[in-house]
Amino acid sequence: MPRRSAALFAALALVLGPAVTVGCSSAAAPEPGGAPSTPASAPTSPASPTSAAEPAPTAAIPGPTPTPTPSPTPGAAVSVDVSGTVTDGLASPWGLAVLPDGDLLVSERDDARILRVSAKDGTKTVAGTVPGVTAGGEGGLLGLALSPGFASDHRVYAYYSTASDNRIARLDYDPARPAGSQLGEPVALLTGIPHGGRHNGGRIAFGPDGLLYAGTGDASEPPLAQDRDSLGGKVLRLSPDGAPAPGNPFPGSPVWSLGHRNVQGLAWDPQGRFWASEFGQDTWDELNLITPGGNYGWPTVEGAAGRPGLVDPVAQWHPADASPSGIAHAAGGVWLAALHGERLWRVPLDGDRLAAPPMDFLSGAYGRLRAVVADRDGTLLLLTDNTDGRGDPRPGDDRILRLTVNRT
Template structure:
């Protein structure tokens, strides 16, 4: 399964109905400068999950690169460099990890960017070492879809990306709530978080692809073992799934935008109903799967997530902070802790860089943030 076993975390997107400003957090952080971004397939997996201490730390080690425009998805390559998708430009750019040099691979044809739609999540093929395929989730004039493209670094810059080969289409699109996070799981299957595109009823309709987590084969077929026969639907009742990550025990977690009250981090169980639009946040109706933790929307608007050092790490857009959620299996072992509150603005994507390191990507040039000199950027951080 090659690179599929290396994929353990990916990230989530935009905030409640819209993702805006933030309020102070309750965590502490240490910084040594810089700012950056990251998303995509995560490197190494630990053999077993660990129970982390109640309190953790975050240290910003460096800024990997600056000057990114509307970055959304991030995928680490085997050589350590990073691929970044631009939501609004529809381009994929390679970042040389050691120097921060940017090389544009090319433009994904068919992208129609508007509102929260455009070129969103990216992931490497589970057989990337042999097929050099990049998967992308993007908005077109008619739908959201997933395609794969050949990456040929031997070609000139701007011409290294092959034509998209669509493997899955028909995901509802809207000005808001397009979902967009994709990741290959430890089982080699392709997972996609979708939004209900502002049409609330789609989330409860198991025949609709909106407001779901989908599980597909690399060729885009419903994956074997899915909970509903001949269906790509893995879970339903979601408002706008933005982040996907697995722990070392291969348990899947997902972050999700709430509306006005509660943003969520969920432990994912195949076939379960996560409640939207009938429930937002924790409730007492056994029909709906409760989140493992929740936040007021001003404090989060969660996007990408990653697993490291026994915790889920969650990027916040409106909340402008990085959340640490220490885990005990599929529950929390201590209260979530906030870091970097307001220091780098909106945070879009967080991806494992191996061990106790993460790539963290900002999102201040997407029309909703207040860009600072150098935005947007990717940071390398160390966590515990």
């Protein structure tokens, strides 16, 4: 199919839902299974996924921090340049947070470490190891978030798995202490999030309202997503102390929205609209606009269904092309880091609607992409995660890349 025709066909699929598909369907599992500068391309038919065991390109040589470029208009064409590798040699990295001085904190899922990465030269320092983490399957030390008052309170929030649940905890961080002992003991704020070998969610972020949001999974028990009394398959909204936030749609509950299969991406646009990415099962991965009390359909439906009482996604993909983990809002759209799809997607937005068909970048160049974060200078930070799902990372392969978004 020609690229232009593919783009138009993809746009129809996103508007009309499952009745029109972007290429053939795929039954690939979403979680198994991202040179440098590539032009955007229209979504194409799913192809055989690149093996996570294939070697990745040699890391780019770190370069100077680029000058930020103005944000393009929502539907404008853009290109992406890889301006350098911030650091490499990571092992099963998952969460990524930008410190006030520009340095980064990175969580490593399987060894439960939090690393500090120098923005100047990529040097890695072990801040500490989070006790009580049980790694296995898709569980372990997952998302990180900084307190809105981090400059004064030095608090880091972490989402992680134990032997019996997933939980959210707060840790004090003192970089003046010796390496390896800079983290205080975790203070559990919310426990009892369902835990399984797969579908543990794990992304946490503070919203513009200063409250803490968390994306959870159904722990491979789909009915939990529709159970308001369960924390599984939800987006949660919490006070910084872990209590249900005031104004939540279900009094006394931390549940903000329900009917999710596995949420691993959270982001807000400049107008305060709340976006989340979700792993589908066999047919549709989703980008959703999250509203309080919204029911996003799982396991009753997957993808757009047009059913009263259920919220349809704004955009959707076959799992072989996406399996979206972390997301960020920048340059007039939402960017999604794709694991199984091994590419970076940009969804151009005009308010709460698509401005143009989603376009992909870096397809297959760096393997699985776990997280994308907008840095303060307008660049994007991209985290790769080439652990193959069985706990066998490719040593030295995982890295943080710095990307520049350009008008074309």
